[in-house]
Amino acid sequence: MVAGRRTIRFDDAGRRFNARVAGLALREGHLLIHRTVHEPFWTIPGGTAEIGEDSRATLIREMHEELGVEVSVGRLLFLVENFFHFEDRDWHEIGWYYLMKLPMTFPFYADRRIVHEIVDGKNRLEFRWVPATRSELERLPLPPVFLADWIERLPESTEHIIWDDGAL
Template identity: 50%
Template structure:
């Protein structure tokens, strides 16, 4: 296997990131993960040189779950501008709807899967797929709380600036 190279640029305190993420649902819940001592977040990673966004998502899910996770369709392409860990981020994100296989555990509100991913200790759990739940749990990117109960029927382009949506 050749060395993988994330698509990420850093200039001073600013960082550009190419992010690929997936939303998987079951019984009114969405799957999220937490890195050790970090925020809850959607499953995904930085895109990598030589892979399509869909290939990155499928590979990451195989690495994290040990399962083939079908990628159903693209939901959003997001230009996301935010401040995190003393950096100003400019992130280009591709967010997909994915199908979590039935054999993946489902116990709402509990940590149902753990995995070591390099220096990251990931913990996965199901949370209610509602605006109220995502807002209360402070799950970024924050535009998803407004969209979670009514997913777009076709890919949608969004610009999100630390709490403000520019359609």
């Protein structure tokens, strides 16, 4: 985080609140996912919002920082109240999940190989494309897991979802 910038995340008695923005990038029937290499699960690319920053600006900033590209932010698909346990604390996360379009210059391989890697602070992130199907997403550890139910029929208008993933 740059000096003067402050993320919308705080801790309280073993719990954490987080404001997260993520983007579903689709290409040729595939979805872009990423993970921090030391963690056993994948997620939708995105990051924590900052105070004074709207959610679309967060997604644009995060993708520029992580992918080095300018994305086009589409419609808001999901507003998610996500509850889960991770890293010895209970999380309450508000998540904005947008459709987003990557430039065609961003690498695409349908064979699940890593298409992009970056060190983000102390974490090494890797990105890959996977088939955007319910069966594929159900096979992955990809929280929040409700996404598998929706991936083949994305909503036409924003869906509000309250989800409890339990322990990660």
